[in-house]
Amino acid sequence: MTPSLIIPSRRQLFLGFFSIGLSGFGGVLPQAHRMLVQQRRWLSEEEFTELLGLGQILPGPNIVNMSIAIGSRCHGVAGAWLAVAGLMLAPLVIVLSMAVLYDHYQSLPDVQGTLHGLASTAAGLLLAMALRMGTKIERxxxxxxxxxxxxxxxxxxxxxxxxxxxxxxxxxxxxxxxxxxxxxxx
Missing domain, CATH: 1.10.287 (Helix Hairpins)
Known part of the structure; x- marks a missing residue:
């Protein structure tokens, strides 16, 4: 890692990826970018873009691949496991809870409308992140x-x-x- 960047402790690594998983249900790249690059400075803009590219060519979700790379870079195999566990814990609990609720309330029109609204919000966040990254790549x-x-x-x-x-x-x-x-x- 670059000297000006911060290397998180194992606890910070777990909690950082836990917050990404918790706050970015369904599309976490915008939250991951904000947290990893802007707020905590664990990665530079260039490193984030490179890891995103790596995450896209490897099988599996981009953010999971990125969490493995960042975790292993900071704390080896244990860091990779902690980052993935932090990232996946909250969504796992949320998805299981939502599956139970959806099974019970799926026929309600309000539930259908809410899901359409959430999809639009996720698309907007992804577009905003792409535009922000595009300004860095225009050079x-x-x-x-x-x-x-x-x-x-x-x-x-x-x-x-x-x-x-x-x-x-x-x-x-x-x-x-x-x-x-x-x-x-x-």
Missing amino acids: HAVAALLAVLTFIAVGVLRWPLLLVLLVLAPVSVLLAWQRGRTGARS
Whole structure:
């Protein structure tokens, strides 16, 4: 970790991810970003983006992959377990409780309306985080261009994700490698 960043204790790691899991039911990336980068300074903006990218290519939920990486970086295997346990404990209890309640009250129109409202809120939070991250990436025109190309290829043209990744991933790795070599010379 970068010296200016804070390395949490095991307890802080568990409680930090517990608060993410508790406050960000259904879509925790905006809360995770705020807590990890802005509030507690466990990660820099760049590290968060890199770990998010890693989390997206590994199987499983992005935030779980990120919690494993952050936990293991701070406290090894024990840290990884503590971060995942903290992240998953509250949602597990909430989901089990909600399943029991939903089974009993699912036919009520108010319950249906509430669920639609929650989905809209989660979409708005995700969009806000994407825009905030986009302002950081705009300095790197090539990275922004690759992100737009990926969105167009998969989201608009509906090309298979595997095909897009097979083409654009090596291009982005090559460009990052060249950028690293250029940065090392200056």
